[in-house]
Amino acid sequence: MATADVAVVGAGLAGLTAAIRLAEAGARVHVLAAGHATTHWAPGGIDLGALPDSRTSQEAIDRLAMVPGHPYGVLAAELPAALAWLRAVLAREGFELEGAPGDPLRAIPTAIGATRLAALLPAGMAGALPAWAPDETLVVCGPAGFRDFWPEAIAGALRRPSSWRGQTPPGRIEAVSVELPGLAGRRNLSSLDLARLFDDPAWRRAALEGIARAVAARSRAPGRVALPAILGLNDHPAALAAAREILPLLPFEVALAPPSVPGLRLYAVLRGALRRHGGRLQVGEAVHGTIDAAGRVAELRAPAAAREFVLSAGAVVLATGGIAGGGIVADGPATLREEVLGLPVDGPPAGNWLSDDALSPAGHPLETAGIRTDRHLRPVAPAGSTADGRPIAENVRVAGSLLAGQRYLRERCGDGVALASGVLAARKLAGVAR
Numbered sequence: 001m002a003t004a005d006v007a008v009v010g011a012g013l014a015g016l017t018a019a020i021r022l023a024e025a026g027a028r029v030h031v032l033a034a035g036h037a038t039t040h041w042a043p044g045g046i047d048l049g050a051l052p053d054s055r056t057s058q059e060a061i062d063r064l065a066m067v068p069g070h071p072y073g074v075l076a077a078e079l080p081a082a083l084a085w086l087r088a089v090l091a092r093e094g095f096e097l098e099g100a101p102g103d104p105l106r107a108i109p110t111a112i113g114a115t116r117l118a119a120l121l122p123a124g125m126a127g128a129l130p131a132w133a134p135d136e137t138l139v140v141c142g143p144a145g146f147r148d149f150w151p152e153a154i155a156g157a158l159r160r161p162s163s164w165r166g167q168t169p170p171g172r173i174e175a176v177s178v179e180l181p182g183l184a185g186r187r188n189l190s191s192l193d194l195a196r197l198f199d200d201p202a203w204r205r206a207a208l209e210g211i212a213r214a215v216a217a218r219s220r221a222p223g224r225v226a227l228p229a230i231l232g233l234n235d236h237p238a239a240l241a242a243a244r245e246i247l248p249l250l251p252f253e254v255a256l257a258p259p260s261v262p263g264l265r266l267y268a269v270l271r272g273a274l275r276r277h278g279g280r281l282q283v284g285e286a287v288h289g290t291i292d293a294a295g296r297v298a299e300l301r302a303p304a305a306a307r308e309f310v311l312s313a314g315a316v317v318l319a320t321g322g323i324a325g326g327g328i329v330a331d332g333p334a335t336l337r338e339e340v341l342g343l344p345v346d347g348p349p350a351g352n353w354l355s356d357d358a359l360s361p362a363g364h365p366l367e368t369a370g371i372r373t374d375r376h377l378r379p380v381a382p383a384g385s386t387a388d389g390r391p392i393a394e395n396v397r398v399a400g401s402l403l404a405g406q407r408y409l410r411e412r413c414g415d416g417v418a419l420a421s422g423v424l425a426a427r428k429l430a431g432v433a434r
C-alpha cells in the first residue's frame with residue numbers, strides 16, 4: 001500500500017496547484033488522475049473572469065464574488081497571492097505570464113478568425129494584448145498545408161469589424177502561408193509535430209527566416225504577426241526569443257484546436273515543479289474512495305495492472321473538474337453523480353439539464369453542477385437535509401471546477417477559481433501528516 005500525507009485527485013490547474021503548494025510546504029503528496037486535464041484542451045491563457053459587459057477581469061471577479069454561493073465569494077481574496085505564486089513558479093522555468101486582472105480585457109484573435117476576451121496570457125501569446133493602433137498591420141501567417149490554421153480564412157473573418165467586439169481593429173490585415181523547411185507538400189501536419197520541429201535550433205532558424213521574408217513582403221512596421229501556437233514544445237522560451245529576434249514584426253501565438261500546445265507547456269512546468277518538490281503524479285485510472293463512519297476518507301483505490309492500487313492518506317484534495325472534467329457524471333434519467341466519493345451534487349433539476357439553444361449565451365445548464373462546500377472547502381450536506389451546510393468529510397477539500405455555484409465557461413472564471421481554490425485547499429491542509 002502506498003502512503004502520502006495528502007492525496008490529490010485530478011491533474012488540472014486546481015489539483016496541481018494544491019499539490020505543488022503542499023509539496024513546497026514539506027507534505028508528502030501523491031496526485032492521482034484518470035487522465036489529462038483541461039490544460040490539454042483549453043487555449044492556454046489564465047482566465048480569471050470575463051462577463052459580457054465587464055471591462056476588466058477584476059471587475060468580473062468583484063461582481064461574481066457578490067453572487068450568492070459563487071466560489072469567488074470565498075476565493076476572490078486568495079487570488080492576488082495565488083497569481084503571484086503562479087507567476088513565480090512559471091518564471092523559474094523561463095515562462096512569463098503577461099497582463100494583470102486590472103488590465104482591460106482585449107479581443108484576442110482565434111484560429112477560426114473570431115476573437116476571445118483575455119487579459120492574462122503566456123508571453124508567447126501576449127503580443128496580442130496591447131490595443132491596436134489604426135496604422136498597425138496584422139499579418140496572419142501559417143505553415144502551408146497546416147489544416148488547423150488557414151491564414152486567408154482567419155484574415156478574412158478578422159477583417160469584419162464586428163469580429164473585434166467594439167474594440168479598435170488593426171488598420172490592415174494581411175494573410176500569408178509559408179512553406180517550412182522539409183515540409184513542402186505535407187498536408188497532415190499536426191501542431192505537436194510543428195512545435196517539436198521549432199524545438200530544434202537549426203530548423204527553427206531556417207523556418208523563421210522563411211517566415212520573416214514572407215512577412216516582410218506583406219508589411220512594414222508598425223505591425224504584428226499572428227502565428228499558430230507552435231513555437232516550441234519543450235524549448236518554447238528559446239523558440240519565442242528566436243522568433244522575436246528574427247521576425248520583422250512582433251510575433252504572437254494564436255491558440256489552435258486541441259491538443260493545446262500552450263496548455264501542454266503549462267502542464268509540463270507544473271509537473272516539473274511538483275516533482276522537484278518530491279511530489280508524485282500518476283495518470284491513467286479513475287479513483288474511488290469512501291467516507292468512513294468518522295466522516296473521514298482514509299484511502300483511495302484505483303485499478304492497476306496486477307492488483308488494485310491503494311493509497312492511504314491523511315487528507316484528500318478533490319479536484320476532478322466537475323462535469324467538464326469528468327468528476328461529475330449525469331447518469332440515467334435523473335442523477336448527477338460525484339465519481340470519487342459519491343458526494344451530494346448541487347445542480348439543476350433533471351428537467352432543466354438541457355437547453356433548447358445549443359449556443360445559448362447563458363451557457364449550458366449542467367455547467368452549474370458542483371459540490372457545495374463551507375469556507376474551508378470541505379464538502380457539506382445538501383440543502384434541505386437535516387445536516388444542511390455541515391461538513392460531511394472532515395479531511396477532504398474540494399477545488400476547481402468541481403466547486404458548485406460557478407459557470408466556469410460562461411463566466412470565464414474557471415482558471416481563477418482553480419488556482420485560488422488549489423492554494424486555499426493547500427493552506428487548509430498544511431501540517432497534515434498521516
Ligand SMILES: Cc1cc2nc3c(=O)[nH]c(=O)nc-3n(C[C@H](O)[C@H](O)[C@H](O)COP(=O)(O)OP(=O)(O)OC[C@H]3O[C@@H](n4cnc5c(N)ncnc54)[C@H](O)[C@@H]3O)c2cc1C
Pocket residue numbers: 009010011012013014015032033034035036037038039041042043047048285286287288319320321322324325326327328339340399400401402408409411412413414415416418
Ligand atoms: C475543453 C474545455 C475548455 C475550457 N476552456 C476554458 C477557458 O477557456 N476558460 C476558463 O476559464 N475555463 C475553461 N474551462 C473550464 C476549466 O474546467 C477550468 O478553466 C479549469 O482549468 C479547470 O481546472 P480543474 O483542475 O478544476 O479541472 P480539470 O482541468 O478538468 O481537471 C480534472 C482532472 O480530474 C481528473 N479526474 C476526473 N474524474 C476523475 C476520477 N474519477 N478519478 C481520478 N481523476 C479524475 C481528470 O482526469 C483531470 O486530470 C474549460 C474546460 C474544458 C473542458
